[in-house]
Amino acid sequence: MGRDLSGTIRSFLIILALSTCCFTTAPPDLQARVEQLEKYYVEIKEHFEAKIIDLETKVVRLEAKVEKQDSLLADLKKGHKPLKENVDINQHCRQNATLRTCHEIHVANPSYPSGMYWIDPDGQGIGDPPIHVYCEMEAEQSDVKGTTSILHDSESQMDIGNCTEPGCYSRPIKYYASDRQIEALIQLSTYCHQNIMYHCRKTPLNFNGIAYAWWNDKDGERHKFSNRSTTCDQLAYTEGYDLQYVVDNVSLPITRIHFSNPFKGFGQHQVSRLRCRGKAKTEAMPRSCEDLWRMGHNLNGIYSVKGAKQMETVFCQFDKRPNEQDFQKRIGYQDIKTRPVYFSGEGRRLFMEKLIPIPFDHDVVNIGGAMDSHSGVFTAPSTGTYFFSFTGLTGFKGGVVITEFTFLSSRGVEEKIMKHSTISFSKLTTFNPITVQSTLRLQAGDKVWINLDFRNDATFRFVDNTIFSGWLLEEEI
Incomplete structure (x- = not known):
């Protein structure tokens, strides 16, 4: 590593000397020469930064090893027989049963010390390979012992530089675990969190309605820092401030951070390890x-x-x-459905709207909860064949009344399924009962409702004593 850095520095000095020589012998095209020199400087700076990141990563790993050795030394000073090396413990786990979280390791053997362990959150023998994490076994509160920490390449303080555009400093966070393993760990844990620490002076996060800094979540979505993190925005102060921003389960892990230095201050960021503790609660009798x-x-x-x-x-x-x-x-089994779905809604109010779902006053029955009587819309909970029936009474003067099933697929395609037309040429109010039935094959998420259409200037229309019923005939497994 030292030889590489020395070689790079020598290269830089040679380039600088050549550039100086060129300035004295070549025509005075200073602007072009300066730009070329700046380009060389940026390339060397990026090379140095990559080397620094590599060294910082190695330091983090060495610190974990030192903590392990300190723990073993403490046991020896107490006169206790030290535990086997964590590597040996984990080799045994990998050959037999690799546990999924540090919490499970602690429960299996509370005497294990803090240190680096192998875990396999997505399940042993399936999915991605096990990951190497730091387990915090000691804690003042017994319910947080066995906290899992996933390491990454941005744990030390890093300078954001001098760029001035909003979010111009951008750094991806690279974790020593796959996305699948991280997601599985979060789902298995009671609570996960991550901190963004920022030591700053005159480097605003939000200023005059402009977001100069933000972070991206696991899906790449952009999140601004909350308005309470505004100490760095106070440009009149000269001393530095330390801010801490906490991100919880919903958006973890943090995948990228962005900062800016528009007022020539300074800023140094530090992202904590992803920490997860506890075990997600499940009922004694599993439901899924x-x-x-x-x-x-x-x-x-x-x-x-x-x-x-x-x-x-x-x-x-x-x-x-x-x-x-x-x-x-x-x-499912023949003639027995694992998820029964049937409903019957009743309405007694006047309804005089056109081409919108007919609502119902109350549910006579609604097993499966797929019918929303208030909106009049049925949403198929699973793929299968369904039967629907509608009855009601219309009263109108002249024209045509059309009662129809409307089907809206989960893909957003709407079509009319079944129509019932009632025609009257009388100028007096005509009362007509209507019945519409249909059998439909639906995909999960498809919607069905009843609506009316009036044509030829039909007037005084309403629906009374309506009943809309339906049930799942056969579910597709």
Whole structure:
């Protein structure tokens, strides 16, 4: 490493000497020469910064090893027989059963000291390889022992430089763990957080309505620093300030940070490790594959879980994550549905609107909760075949009244499914009962409702004593 840096410095000095020579012998095109020299300077500066990051990463790892050695030394001074090296412990875990979090390691053996351990949040033998993390085993509060810390390449203080445009300083955060493993750890934990520390002077985060600094979450979404983090905005002060900004579970991990130095102050950032503690709560009787996964199951197969009224059978594919498609599939039997869906809504008020869903006053029954009587819209909870029936009474003078099922697919495509036309040529009020029925194959998320259409200047229209019913005939597994 030293030889590389010395070589780089020598190169810089040679370039500088050549540039100076050129200034004295070449025509006085100073601007071009200065720009070329600045380009060389930027390249060398970027090279130095990359070397510094590499060295800082090695320092972090060495510090973890020193902490481990200090712990072993403390045990020896107390006259206790020291535990085996953490590497040995983890080699044993990797050959037998690698635990998923530091909390699980602490529960398995509370005597293990703080240090570097191998864990496998997404499940042993599936998904991504195990990751090397720092486990904080000692804590004043017993409920936070076994905190998992994922290391990254931006833990030390780093200068933001002198660029002036909003967010012009941009640094990605590279973690020593895959995105899948990080996501699994967050889902397994009670609480996760990360801090952004900023030592600053005259380097505003937000100033005159302009965001000069922000950070990106796991999905790349941009987040401004909250308005309470405004100490750096006080340009009249000359001393430095330390700010701390906390990010919790929702958006973790932090993937990139942006700062700016428009008023020639200074700023140094430091991003803490991603820390997760505790174990996500699950009920004693699992209700889903996700509950089983949180409990520690990782073998793909068929399981029994607690349903709304009875035990249900599900197929769990644990080599996927809970938020991935096909992680869980419910299994039904002939003439028995694992997720019963049926409803009946009743309405008794006058309704005189055109081409909007007819609402209903109350639910006679609504098993599965798929019908929203207030809006009059049914949303299919799962893919399958459904039957719908509507009855009502219309009263109008002349013209044509059309009662129709309207279907809106989950892809946003709307179409009319079934129509019932009622025609009257009388100028007196005509009362007509209507009945519309339809059998539809729906995808999960598709919507169905009833609406009226009036043509040929039909007047005095209303619907009374309406009933809208439907149920799931067959669910597709």
